Amino acid sequence: MDWVGLYPTWYEPGVGSGWVVGIMATIHVLASHTSVGAAILFAYLAVLAYRRNQPQLLDYIRKYGMFLLVFSYVIGSITGPGIWFTTTVASPRGISALIHSFVWKWATEWVFFVIEVVGVYLVIYLVGRVDQRTHMRIAVIFGMASYTTMLIILGILSFMMVPGKEVWFTAGGYLNGFYGSNTFAQLAMRTAFMFTMTAVVGGIVAARITDPAFKREISRKLAWLGIVSSITGAALFQWYIRTLPETAHLVMDNRLPSYFQPAIITVLLGILAYFVMTLISSRTLVVWGASVATVSILLFGLWPEEVARESIRKPWVAGQYIYSNQVVGRDVPGMNIKSEIPLLETHGFLKTQVFVPNELRVVTPDNMLKVGESLALTTCSNCHSLSDTGMRPLHRYFGGTTNVTEVENYLRGALSTGATLYMPMIPLKPEEAEALAVFIVNMKQPQAAIAHIQHKAALAQADQAAALPATLTQEVR
Amino acid sequence: MNSEMLYALRDVAGVPSHPIVFLVLGVLTFALHIAAVQVMLGGTALVLANAFSRNPMRRRLAAAMTTTAKIAVSVAVVLGVAPLLFVQVTYDPFWYTSNVLSAWWVVGFIVLLIAGYMALYFFYSRNHHLDDPQHDTRSGWSLVAALALFLVVGFIMHVLTQQMLSPEKWMSWYAPGGVIEPRGRTLHDYNLWRFGFFIALAAPVTGAWLFAYRRYLSAGQLAEANYLQWVGALAARCSISAG
Numbered sequence: 002m003d004w005v006g007l008y009p010t011w012y013e014p015g016v017g018s019g020w021v022v023g024i025m026a027t028i029h030v031l032a033s034h035t036s037v038g039a040a041i042l043f044a045y046l047a048v049l050a051y052r053r054n055q056p057q058l059l060d061y062i063r064k065y066g067m068f069l070l071v072f073s074y075v076i077g078s079i080t081g082p083g084i085w086f087t088t089t090v091a092s093p094r095g096i097s098a099l100i101h102s103f104v105w106k107w108a109t110e111w112v113f114f115v116i117e118v119v120g121v122y123l124v125i126y127l128v129g130r131v132d133q134r135t136h137m138r139i140a141v142i143f144g145m146a147s148y149t150t151m152l153i154i155l156g157i158l159s160f161m162m163v164p165g166k167e168v169w170f171t172a173g174g175y176l177n178g179f180y181g182s183n184t185f186a187q188l189a190m191r192t193a194f195m196f197t198m199t200a201v202v203g204g205i206v207a208a209r210i211t212d213p214a215f216k217r218e219i220s221r222k223l224a225w226l227g228i229v230s231s232i233t234g235a236a237l238f239q240w241y242i243r244t245l246p247e248t249a250h251l252v253m254d255n256r257l258p259s260y261f262q263p264a265i266i267t268v269l270l271g272i273l274a275y276f277v278m279t280l281i282s283s284r285t286l287v288v289w290g291a292s293v294a295t296v297s298i299l300l301f302g303l304w305p306e307e308v309a310r311e312s313i314r315k316p317w318v319a320g321q322y323i324y325s326n327q328v329v330g331r332d333v334p335g336m337n338i339k340s341e342i343p344l345l346e347t348h349g350f351l352k353t354q355v356f357v358p359n360e361l362r363v364v365t366p367d368n369m370l371k372v373g374e375s376l377a378l379t380t381c382s383n384c385h386s387l388s389d390t391g392m393r394p395l396h397r398y399f400g401g402t403t404n405v406t407e408v409e410n411y412l413r414g415a416l417s418t419g420a421t422l423y424m425p426m427i428p429l430k431p432e433e434a435e436a437l438a439v440f441i442v443n444m445k446q447p448q449a450a451i452a453h454i455q456h457k458a459a460l461a462q463a464d465q466a467a468a469l470p471a472t473l474t475q476e477v478r
Numbered sequence: 479m480n481s482e483m484l485y486a487l488r489d490v491a492g493v494p495s496h497p498i499v500f501l502v503l504g505v506l507t508f509a510l511h512i513a514a515v516q517v518m519l520g521g522t523a524l525v526l527a528n529a530f531s532r533n534p535m536r537r538r539l540a541a542a543m544t545t546t547a548k549i550a551v552s553v554a555v556v557l558g559v560a561p562l563l564f565v566q567v568t569y570d571p572f573w574y575t576s577n578v579l580s581a582w583w584v585v586g587f588i589v590l591l592i593a594g595y596m597a598l599y600f601f602y603s604r605n606h607h608l609d610d611p612q613h614d615t616r617s618g619w620s621l622v623a624a625l626a627l628f629l630v631v632g633f634i635m636h637v638l639t640q641q642m643l644s645p646e647k648w649m650s651w652y653a654p655g656g657v658i659e660p661r662g663r664t665l666h667d668y669n670l671w672r673f674g675f676f677i678a679l680a681a682p683v684t685g686a687w688l689f690a691y692r693r694y695l696s697a698g699q700l701a702e703a704n705y706l707q708w709v710g711a712l713a714a715r716c717s718i719s720a721g
Contacts, residue, residue, distance in 0.1 A: 004486035008574050009652045011581035012660035021585060075595050078555050082562060083588035089566075090581035090662065093574035094489070100566045101491040104500075111560050118556045122549065175494075329490055338490045355483045356649065360656035371657070378660055 005341050007327050008093040009356045010378040017391035018091035019384060023311060025080055025087045027303045031198060031295075032077030034191065036069055037147040038199030040117070042226070043124055044144030047137040057215050059128045059136070065206045066125035072202070074121060092383060094327040095161075095318040102175055102320070102336075103157050110153040116146035151195070152188060159184040161319050162310075163246045170322075173335030178320065183244040190241045193234030197272065200227035201298060204279065204291035217283040224280035231273050246321070249313035252423045257309060268301045315384070316425040324425035326380050342428055349430035350376060364432040366458035370450065372433070373440025380427050380437070387444065396444040403446040405453040409438035479645045487571035497568050504564035511561055512676065513683055514554035515632070520684025520716070521547035522598065522625045530618065532611045535708050538701075541609035542691065544602050551595050551628075572642035579641060579651050580634075581662030587634045594627030629677070636673040637665045685716030 011018055043062045050058035088096040100107070120143030127136055156179040159165065165181025168174075200223040207223060210216040245253075275294050279286045316324055322338060324330040329341045344353055351362045351372065361372045377387055377395065385395035399408050412427075412434040419426025429437060443450035493500070521543040528536035528543070565573050577584050601620040607613040641651075644667060651666045652658065692709045695701040701709075 004483055006483075006486035006488065006490075006571075008487065009578045009648075010660050011578050011662045013581075014661070018581075025585075025588070071596075071599055074552065075599065076592060078552065079588060079592050079595065082555070082559055085562060085566075086577070086584050086588055089574060089577045090584050093578060097489045097566065097570050097574065098491060100563065100570075101489040101494060104494055104563060104567050107563050108503075108560070111563065114559065115556055118552060336491050355479075355486055356652055358649070358653040358656040358658065375658055378658065382660075 003344055003353065004355050005328070005344060005350070005353045006094075007354050007356065007379060010382060011090045012378055012382050012387065013391075014386070014388045015390060017386045018087075018382070019311065019392050022084065022087045022091050023304070023307050025083045027299065027307045029077060029080035029084055030303050030307065031299050032073040032080060033151075034195035035198045035202045036073035036077055036121075037151050038195040039065060039069055039073070039203065040120070040144040040147035042196075042199055042203065044137075044140045047124075047133075047140035051133045051137045054133075056129075056133075057212070059133070061206070061210070061215075061219055062140070063125055063128045064209075065203055066121060068206050069202075070121065070125065074118065078118065092318055092325075092327065094329075095323050095325075098319040098323050099157055099161065102160065102178055106153050106157060106175070106179065110150050113146045113149040113153070117143065117150060120146055148192075151191065155188045155191065156180065156184050159187050162249065162314055164320050169335055170333050171335050173333075177335075181244075183241070186237065186241040186244040190234055190237040193230045193237055196226050196230035197234060198295075198298060200224070200230065200276065201272070201291060201294045204286050205288055205295065208286045208288045208291055213283070216286070220279050220283035220286045223286075224276045227276035228273060228280070231269055231276070235269055245313065248315070248317070248321075248423065252313045252315055253309075256312060256315075256423060261305060261309065264301065264305065268297065272298065272302075315423040318383075325383050326425055326427070327383065328425065328427075330425055342426060346428040349428075349433050350379060351430075351433060354379060364436050366454050366461055369436045369439050369454050369457065370443060372436040373438070373443070376429070376433055376437045377440050380425075380429075396441055399441060403442050403449040405435070405438045405442050405450065408441050409434050412438055479648055484571050484645060487575065489570050493567060500564045500568045504561050504568070507557065507560035507564065511554060511557040512679075514550050514557050516676075516680040516683035517687050518547055518550035518554050519625070519628055519632075519677065520680040520687065521550055522621070522628060523680070524684065525601075526618075526621055526625060529605070529608060529615045529621065534609075534611050535705050537611045538609045538705065539709065539712075540615075541605075544598075544605070544608060546687070546691075548598055548602055551598065555591075569642065572645070573638075575645070575648055576638050576641035579648065579662060580637060580665055583634050583662070583665055584638070587631050590627050590634075591631045594624045594631065597621070597624035597627065632677065633668070633673060634665070636676070637668050640667045640669055640672065643667075681719050682717045685713045685718075688713035688716060 013021055016024075043066065046058045046062055050056060050062075085096060120139065123139050124136070124143050127139065131139075156165070159181060160178050163181065163183055164170065164178040165184055166177045169177035203223050204220070207216060207219045210219060272294065275290075314325075317330070318325045318327075320333075322329060322331045322333050322340075328345070329338060331342075332338065332340050351357055351364070357375060361368055361375050364372050374387075381387070381395050385393045385398070387395055399411065402408060412429055413431065415421045416424060416427045417429045417434065439450045439453055442453070524543040525540045525547060529540040531537060531540075597620040601617055601624065604617040604620070605613075605615055608615065641648075647667070651664070652660075688709055692706050692713060695709075696706055
């Protein structure tokens with residue numbers, strides 16, 4: 002018999018594995034976007050410094066660069082692979098799908114990443130040690146290499162949401178998967194917002210400038226950069242929304258909390274007001290103010306954005322063929338990939354999944370709860386916490402019922418058939434649906450689950466007792 | 479775990495080029511990565527051994543190695559991305575399973591590495607006059623913490639690669655006694671000799687690095703003869719000690 006190659010499941014009961022990825026990704030986006038934006042800002046300032054003979058601009062580059070070395074390059078360069086590590090343990094087949102489709106893109110990005118990291122050291126430590134023209138050229142190469150890393154990773158990020166072109170499903174070709182309207186819309190939007198972050202974080206360094214005239218000059222440059230990029234980013238966000246697949250719009254319309262859009266608009270207006278304030282008076286640019294603005298972007302801008310991006314991909318986690326629970330949910334003839342749904346419909350999860358203890362492959366009243374837990378780990382826990390905390394606790398999604406049969410009916414009628422919006426099709430066999438229902442009810446009301454198990458045990462005993470005389474009769478004959 | 483199960487774990491998209499290509503690239507980039515790791519470890523250890531001395535030569539070396547170690551961490555991280563990419567292409571069933579089985583430590587790896595890096599930066603920021611024996615060396619605890627954390631993250635990576643080698647044990651690690659333990663809080667397998675081998679290699683690699691450092695100083699006429707001689711002798715000792 003064929004196997005479904007699902008990996009073991011990592012279950013984090015506190016916040017859930019999805020949020021661990023989200024936290025890592027949010028921190029990384031702040032650090033990496035800031036550093037890419039800063040690289041381009043440095044290139045611009047280095048050109049200005051050369052053309053206008055303004056060495057104090059180079060001093061600002063050096064100070065901002067030193068700050069970024071710790072803030073961005075330490076945290077950003079480690080949390081980048083950190084996203085790989087966390088997705089590896091939270092969604093191994095999702096990251097594997099991206100790696101196996103785009104290994105050469107990632108390898109190319111790595112080359113530019115090496116140039117970027119060497120570049121940042123050169124830009125910082127060669128200020129005043131090489132002539133300004135050479136320094137300017139290094140800064141420009143550094144800026145271009147940084148931006149290239151962003152361009153490449155965004156093609157992969159867009160593929161996570163939806164392959165670039167529909168033809169990828171039938172004809173394959175990694176460029177078909179990489180380039181699409183969502184790629185360019187997302188690149189444009191993130192480019193704008195990365196300058197917003199660069200301007201906010203740059204304020205932390207600029208606030209320490211002691212020369213009032215120079216502080217005013219830098220403060221105005223950062224404020225204009227922030228204002229223009231925030232407004233442009235908000236406009237480009239509308240373009241990005243239009244490039245999202247239909248499934249994403251369904252989730253946005255039905256599942257995102259009502260406060261999401263007003264909250265994002267409020268954050269944007271707040272950031273705009275901050276930049277206008279520092280534009281009018283550079284004295285208002287102080288370290289704590291810029292630090293609060295940075296943390297606000299992290300908590301109230303990037304975190305909701307990353308969570309929303311994760312939510313609207315549902316029920317897929319990568320390329321619209323890997324479900325969020327790691328099952329291959331559709332055929333991709335262009336890549337010779339076959340859906341695993343038919344195999345699961347025929348044999349169920351327990352018989353086909355690699356990492357199931359042999360004791361749990363057949364459902365009995367004795368192991369029903371443990372089987373249910375195993376199925377919940379495999380099919381639900383990527384998106385639903387199995388406890389009271391964390392993301393989307395599973396037991397809250399059944400209308401408050403503690404009736405095992407009702408939950409089982411929902412699982413068999415709506416989930417196994419794929420009839421629930423933004424949920425994967427989870428083809429459970431009847432006995433699997435019952436075991437999962439027992440586990441779900443047990444989370445809310447253990448007595449109801451135990452009563453159901455006892456009832457099943459009594460029925461099984463009665464069946465055995467009924468079968469015994471017939472067996473004896475046969476043996477006697 | 480049988481061979482059919484292992485085959486099933488392979489990515490359904492297949493390998494995008496011949497596996498030997500990724501094998502060669504993986505080995506090549508890992509060699510570069512581990513060399514940077516060993517310079518990082520050796521450099522940090524040399525700072526610890528010399529930063530608290532009143533000997534000017536030792537203090538000068540400690541200052542130089544602080545900068546070296548700081549940049550070596552950055553280089554090690556950057557160069558570590560490539561082998562991490564290639565191992566996922568060809569060894570996906572082994573790498574992913576091993577990671578999930580110790581998931582808590584995989585996440586911890588990132589947190590501890592950031593903490594170690596920060597600790598090293600903190601020591602650096604507190605000791606801008608490290609090369610001057612007249613100045614007391616401050617915040618030595620952060621240096622000890624940095625070295626300890628670097629060794630811990632190295633050990634985590636060692637365990638992850640060690641666990642890859644025993645697919646026959648995976649099921650018993652995931653579900654000991656048939657009861658699934660999905661929290662990934664256990665490091666299941668290690669080989670202290672193997673780990674020690676990689677750590678011990680830091681001595682000769684750092685020795686080679688010190689020879690290069692001496693050559694750099696000598697070519698630029700940046701140091702006196704007695705310092706160059708002392709660094710050369712130390713480099714030779716490092717090279718021979720673990721050779």
